[in-house]
Amino acid sequence: MTDTTTILAETRARIADAPDVEALRAIEREVVGKDGVVASLLKSIPGLPPEERKGAGQSANELKQAVLAAIEEREASLGSAALEAERRADGFDGTLPPPRVERGTLHPVTQVTRELEDLFTSMGYMVLDGPEVELDDYNFEKLNIPADHPARDTQDTFYCSSPGSSASLLLRTHTSPVQVRAMERLEPPFRAIVPGKVFRQETTDASHEHTFHQMEGLVIDRNVSVGHLIGAMKTLLRGIFKKEIEVRLRPGYFPFVEPGFELDARCPFCTDGCSVCKRTTWIELLPCGLVHPNVLKAGGLDPEEWGGFAFGLGLSRLVMLRYGIDDVRHLLGGDLRFLDQF
Ligand code: PHE
Numbered sequence: 001m002t003d004t005t006t007i008l009a010e011t012r013a014r015i016a017d018a019p020d021v022e023a024l025r026a027i028e029r030e031v032v033g034k035d036g037v038v039a040s041l042l043k044s045i046p047g048l049p050p051e052e053r054k055g056a057g058q059s060a061n062e063l064k065q066a067v068l069a070a071i072e073e074r075e076a077s078l079g080s081a082a083l084e085a086e087r088r089a090d091g092f093d094g095t096l097p098p099p100r101v102e103r104g105t106l107h108p109v110t111q112v113t114r115e116l117e118d119l120f121t122s123m124g125y126m127v128l129d130g131p132e133v134e135l136d137d138y139n140f141e142k143l144n145i146p147a148d149h150p151a152r153d154t155q156d157t158f159y160c161s162s163p164g165s166s167a168s169l170l171l172r173t174h175t176s177p178v179q180v181r182a183m184e185r186l187e188p189p190f191r192a193i194v195p196g197k198v199f200r201q202e203t204t205d206a207s208h209e210h211t212f213h214q215m216e217g218l219v220i221d222r223n224v225s226v227g228h229l230i231g232a233m234k235t236l237l238r239g240i241f242k243k244e245i246e247v248r249l250r251p252g253y254f255p256f257v258e259p260g261f262e263l264d265a266r267c268p269f270c271t272d273g274c275s276v277c278k279r280t281t282w283i284e285l286l287p288c289g290l291v292h293p294n295v296l297k298a299g300g301l302d303p304e305e306w307g308g309f310a311f312g313l314g315l316s317r318l319v320m321l322r323y324g325i326d327d328v329r330h331l332l333g334g335d336l337r338f339l340d341q342f
Helices: 004-017 023-031 037-047 048-091 108-121 150-155 178-186 226-240 295-299 315-323
Strands: 131-136 169-171 190-199 211-221 246-252 256-266 280-289 309-315
Touching: 004 023, 004 048, 004 295, 023 037, 023 048, 037 048, 108 190, 108 211, 108 226, 108 315, 178 190, 178 295, 211 226, 211 256, 211 280, 211 315, 226 246, 226 256, 226 309, 256 309, 280 295, 309 315
Parallel strands: none
Antiparallel strands: 131 169, 190 211, 211 309, 246 256, 256 280, 280 309
8 A cells, every 4th residue: 555645745745736727636636536545545444454544544644634734735825826916917916905085974863863863763653754945835834934924033944936837935944844744644643753855045154054864753643732742741851862861841932833832951961061961951942832723723733633843853963962062054965074973
């Protein structure tokens, strides 16, 4: 029987000389293949004297492992030589790492919107959408804000016209018009949130921007009270700030709710006053109230039978609170150095 040490030495020499991967594959077949040298060594074992069998099996296996290792090593060095050759040929350098693929991130407003959508859908709310270019009728009139109502002054916007139509169009100043659109289309009772972009004709500064985000909430049902509204708002705050937050209601005036409130939340960032709450320990968080009977009527509902509550969450403001952003203009400024941080 041929000594496995000799076979290994010879095979190693041939491997070292192999010019390419095909030559290596041929040696591999010849030595460790199905009908190769190692296989015939193993096949001859039963014919050996019993005391030699174990040793013969062992050395055949060792030969196989050693040959495979040598082939692998040579293959690796042939591979890098091939890359080396390629680099010389056309300037392509296969040894360099691949170009970095820039990964984007979701905009902070999108992140908070999705989080709130998850929270509200888990409480049975639908997520609705509405037009950003809205009819004056829905943005104001049907929300109990007639043409000469002073509340219009606080929500100046961008007006536009549509060729061939006398309809009075504008960029919506709030997500509230979707309240009426929802009532017109959905069978009560229902609950919905409406996240979206809104627009105002404003002189911009750190806390005013011509385009920002709101999230409207609307619940239509029988026998809805302010208690339901407070309960829903506390759940909302618990979802956002991950802890129990004390709230207080102050009277607030919005023509489409009655009674209307400004809801303040106990500052989630301090206990005795900080810059976020301007040392008051309260932050003004969201306007809300019970849906005005005139709005229910505008939506085709009978105010004797149906009632509801609505709230208008300032999404942009909430995002700023959450991430400690001090200027609303960063949000839509499009500066990647800002956006990369989220
Ligand atoms: N739409 C109002 C605004 O933008 C906010 C609001 C919504 C108030 C719902 C009450 C109820 O100012």
